[in-house]
Amino acid sequence: MKILVVDDEPAIVDLINLNLQLEGFESISCNNGFDAIKIAKSQNPDLILLDIMMPGLDGFQVCKALQKLNIPIILLTARNSIKDKLCGLELGADDYITKPFDNRELIARIKTVLRRVNKYSSKDESSIAAGPISINLMERKVHIDGREVFLTPKEYDLLLLFIENQRKVFSRENILESVWGYEYMGDSRTVDMHIQRLRRKLGDYSVFIKTVFSIGYKFEVNYEA
Known part of the structure; x- marks a missing residue:
């Protein structure tokens, strides 16, 4: 798998690239947000x-630009405030690692996110539906009444969790x-924010x-206001 490393500190980029290659990943890198967007798209x-x-462009701006x-995305930063973490997660980031970090933890987080994103690739089913909502599992696309609706990665994972577990609280x-895939150290209000946006x-x-x-919450197909 190909991983893009974006950091303006060459020593950190070199170290991450080395560890990725030792784990069998292909790595590409750049040192600014503008190039990150170009490389991600190409x-x-x-x-x-x-x-x-x-x-x-800072990481938050890049994250927002790449949502579609x-x-x-795993954010890397020396900033560790809850506000910064919430901001990144709300923009669709899948994880958040504070510098300095242990290389083994970084690789473990990468593998966890990749497993979560690709966990449906081996299933026979190519889609799942609930009422007027359908999800293409292979392409990670959502349609409502036949019209494609853009969701961030976290909104998609949240909707899929609900549809696969209808009526479960x-x-x-x-x-x-289930959605973030690790023990979240902070305020669980991020769930409420994602629920509001998904709604x-x-x-x-x-x-x-x-x-x-x-x-908490549950998902149930009915049309009661």
Whole structure:
């Protein structure tokens, strides 16, 4: 698999590239946000390791610009505030690693994200549906009433979790563990933010996502307001 490394510190880029190659990954790299966007669009990497603090376009801006490409992103940064983490996750990042990091942890996080993104590639089913909502599992595309609707990677994973587990009640902690794939150290309100955004994109079918008082959420296909 091909991984794009974006960081303005050459020593960090060289170290990450070395570790990726030792694990059998193909790595490409650049040192600024503008080149990151160009390379992502032209070479379609399987995952992007993206530094936040860069001259020109920062990592948050790059993350926002690449949302429609549906490429998983792991943010790398020396900033470790909850606000920064929430900002990155809300923009669709799949994970967030604070510098300095252990190389073994970085590789483990990469493999976890790739497994999660590609976990349906071996299934016989090519699509799944719930009422007017259909998901193409191979292409990670969502259609509502036959019209394609753009979702961020996290919104997609969240909707898929719900549709595959209709009527099952999930706590916010369950959702964080299932969708983010690791123990999230921070405020679980990020789940509520993603639910709100997903509901807006579902439009009239937002009622399918039910709030379960004092517990969390569930997904059920009906048309009750």
